Structures are given as structure tokens and as C-alpha cells.
Amino acid sequence: YRAWFMYIGGSLDEVDSAFVRSSSNMGSTPATQNGVTISEGTKRIMIAIPQTSTLKLTSVIDVDGMGLDVFGNFTLSTVDVEGVDGYQAKPYNVWIAENANGLAATHYNLIIS
Numbered sequence: 001y002r003a004w005f006m007y008i009g010g011s012l013d014e015v016d017s018a019f020v021r022s023s024s025n026m027g028s029t030p031a032t033q034n035g036v037t038i039s040e041g042t043k044r045i046m047i048a049i050p051q052t053s054t055l056k057l058t059s060v061i062d063v064d065g066m067g068l069d070v071f072g073n074f075t076l077s078t079v080d081v082e083g084v085d086g087y088q089a090k091p092y093n094v095w096i097a098e099n100a101n102g103l104a105a106t107h108y109n110l111i112i113s
Contacts, residue, residue, distance in 0.1 A: 004028075034109070051091045
């Protein structure tokens with residue numbers, strides 16, 4: 001199986017296979033709603049899901065921001081991510097929101113469907 005990954009932090013390093021794999025491994029099946037805490041000063045939020053999955057990031061609700069959908073702040077790219085032990089890379093859909101100055105503290109509800 002191919003895991004999905006999530007990163008919330010201060011690194012603005014290149015988003016490549018190594019970066020994705022060093023992020024939090026969230027298992028093979030994303031939950032449909034994922035509550036996450038965004039600490040003040042967070043510079044990057046990244047969600048990576050294998051392209052072979054039927055699931056996609058479809059909405060990002062800023063729970064503390066009047067419940068607004070901030071999905072438009074995320075850009076979608078494709079990154080080839082290696083499997084365990086250097087197993088053949090597969091394409092992943094990677095959604096990233098970045099703010100070099102850092103985000104305000106908040107809570108997001110990531111909707112994956």
C-alpha cells in the first residue's frame with residue numbers, strides 16, 4: 001500500500017520525495033475529516049495523497065476563522081514519491097499552503113473525499 005502524508009511546520013525546503021517521506025505518515029486510508037492544529041508561525045502545510053487513490057483534498061475549513069473554506073490557499077502539484085526501502089516512485093497529488101511570514105494560530109478541518 002501507499003501511505004498518505006501530512007506536514008505542518010516551518011520548513012520551506014524543496015518538496016521532493018525525501019521531504020514527503022520525512023513528513024507524518026498517516027497510513028493508507030485518509031480519514032474524511034482531519035482536525036489539525038496550526039501553531040502560530042507555521043510556514044507550510046502539506047498534504048500528499050497517492051494519485052492512484054480515489055480520495056482527494058477537497059476542502060480546508062478554518063475552524064477558528066469563522067468556518068471559512070481556505071482551500072483556495074493551497075496549490076496542487078505532482079511529486080514522485082519513493083516507497084519503503086527505495087521502492088519504485090509513484091506520483092502523488094501534493095497540496096501545499098505556504099506563508100514565509102508564518103500563519104496565525106488556528107485549527108483546520110481537512111476534508112478528504
